[in-house]
Amino acid sequence: MLEKISKSYNPEDFEDKIYKSWEKSGLFNPDNLDLAESAPSYTIILPPPNITDKLHMGHSVMIAIEDLLIRYHRQKGYRALWLPGTDHAAIATQNAVEKKILKETGKTRHDLGKEEFLKEVWKFIDETQATILKQIKKMGASLDWSRLAFTLDEPRQKAVEKMFVDMYESGVIYRGERIVNWCPRCHSTLADDEVEYKEKTSELYTFYYSKDLPIAISTTRPETKLGDTAIAVNPKDKRYSKYLGKTINLSFLGVDLSLQVIADNLVDKSFGSGALGVTPAHSMADWQMAQEHNLEFKKVIDEDGLIKNDFSKYSKLSSLEARKKIVNDLKEAGLLIKTETIENSISTCYRCSSVIEPLLSKQWFVSVDKPIKHLEGKSLKQKAAEVVENEEIKFLPARFKQTYLNWVNNLHDWCISRQIWFGHRIPAWHREDEVYVGFEKPKEAGWQKDEDTLDTWFSSGMWTFSTLGWPDNYQNGEKKGDLAKFHPTNVLETGYDIITLWVSRMVMMSLFTLNEVPFKEVYLHGMILDGEGKKMSKSKGNGIDPMDLIEKYGADAVRLSLLTGVTPGNDSRYSEEKAEAKRNFINKFWNISRFIISSSDNKINKKAQLNTLADRWIFSKFLEIVENTNERLEKKDFSLATEELINFIWNDLANWYLEISKIEKNKEEILSCMLSGILRLIHPLAPFVSEAIWQSWQNTTLMTEKYPSISEFVNVENVDLKDFELIQEIIVAIREARSAHKIEPSKKIAAYIVVNKKEDLIKNQQALIKNLKTNIKELNFIEKKQAPKEAVFTIASDIEIYLLQEIDKDQELERLDKERKDLEKYIKIVKVKLDNSDFVKKAPEKVVKIEKEKLKSSTEKLEKIIEKIKNLK
């Protein structure tokens, strides 16, 4: 039995054991749930953590929320599927392994060679993947492990290839030469949103290309000027209008340049000299300008970050060396006009922080603008915007709808090829200039497989359906198996920082291939910041490790601490005290249960006899909280649902009703009835402790016990949901009692509810005082002399008043005086309100009536208090 185990709840005694028993039951798998064929599905696909990750607070929030949703719906009788998986995170993983190998052996990946290196990666994955999965389990996540997926396992490879080929065949995927973000260290392209901008100071050089041309230009990157093919000026800039349209041939430090002078609105007259050297091959903006003006491209820097061969003395230099040398040469040639320091932002690689080199390169792209036949001729971009505009996909909080739409509407073609080794291989073959895209290598000789791999988001973009058996489960436009049962999924729950990177990709991929949305709702949680409001990060060392928290306070406490005091989409600061506070609650709850179970048999009572006022009061509160929790959870208002449930358990049930139950006897039925409800109610929020209590009480698993709803308790007698107010009842009862006993309000005595034994009363008076005192202030004082000898008397069949202690006269006067002042102030406010004819005319009748009643009862109260003060004096 529970009470013999421990006076306080030790999570470590239960959590692992319980998790194993859940896994063993097989009930995380919806196929094993005892459900009617028609039971609706409820699906969440776990946003796959990177295999290299350790669990961090962001994951913990995600798991707490998703597990809550899944457990809630499972208990509600849904076919609840929460599908786990991990992400191969191509670049991140490759970098991690490179770092590791370099540290251990001093070798680079090139030393090892591709094959050896990839072996090392897979070895590494075997180790790290186990870690993150184990940690997810520690949180209590009820994920269906039988469906575990990995973005680079065999089924997903098959799916990715199919997707690529389909997209290629419908012309959405194409190969083209475009300017891309190139990371010289990762030796790969990056998507636009994988680039991070960092504020830095740079040298801005202003100089002439040559003495032959009196137009000066400004740049922070003189080395790229070797590849300039134009000079752009603002069309309104009169200084240069005479040059417009001309082509100027000159020698720039010994390198021949042919420069067209063009006009473009993008050029800022006031920046530098007002003229811009256009380098189409090494600048995003210049590339776009070059497209419009049909300019030539001239590559200067190669994939290693070195100056290419055709640039005389600068060839083979790194871009930085070339820059120094050019600046120096400009000085010597007297061409350099000035050097100034400016603040600008440098684009860097989001994975390794190297400076990005924009360069021209042949890559694979997903076109977002190409009309797609099977989507009514709409493009991916249009469709992705459409389904959010018409709310086929809803955002919570709603403001992120706009963020999403802004982003999608400004979307450019998505570069999906990466020049890293680890990742999905592109199903394409090359033979000289020919390209073939397909599953198998063409039979003729000479075809070489494309060396590139795919952007990691390409495979994670397919996550909602690649995990559900696509493409095998999709034939001739018909879904079957898991795909039919569980797609579209219900909710995508993730951080708002990932809307662009991931959410939009999933939407496009799912629309392209299934012509349906991947999820009906996007719930975005906020970021967890440290105590100072800063992002937690490894390098800053300010992170809190959820595993440490779990070890110290238990998984339930950690979960509750992450669910409360937060609102969706808003960041929140986290400090350990939050977990501590919730640990205290969990322990409280443990003891409440222990107390109730110890005094009840193992029966759960569905029907409770409500004998006394206290019974009716607590039960109505209980029903209120049942309804409230259901409502809150439906609205995904997790924070308030949790807080209010905790508040009910701690304040109403434990501090008030349990104290009464020690005096009034025969509460076993109602207590066990409520405990059964509360355990089921709180299980999605705090699964371990609730299951631990349940299993020491009942022989079933709580996980699949029905989630309580009010209708379950309608057969309980004596409960009228509209008649909850304890105060009213007590007041009536006590008024009757007062006249029956002829008790007058008097000087020095406080009176409180108690029942039967005096000893009990003394012990529990404190708890009782709070409630009566706050609720029926006017009845706090009774003439001591008029009380019966035992100092206990009945004022109603189920309430008795007991005279407790003498009150300090001065203190009491002070208190009463304050109360009087408060009341007077309040009455004044209400009077002003009621005197205001506008209020009476315009406010709803109900509100006016309430106000009038308030005024009346307050005035009565005030009179009584004044009388009391008189008597005391």
Added chain:
RNA sequence: GGGCGCAUAGCUCAGUUGGUUAGAGCACUUCGUUUACACCGAAGGGGUCCUAGGUUCGAAUCCUUGUGCGCCCACCA
């Protein structure tokens, strides 16, 4: 440059469509208790709801403005 968010008790934050005298946790003060629980209980102090206007019978809540933080996107030659 464009967009978004936040500002409420000492701290961290709630506060649902405007409607009782604005709440919780932590911290603080005083007191109590040791067979459900000290990871406890009771009582208490603490707030011009950032500023200035407006709408309304009524504003923490809606609108406008200012200030201070924070974030995202674009540009950065």
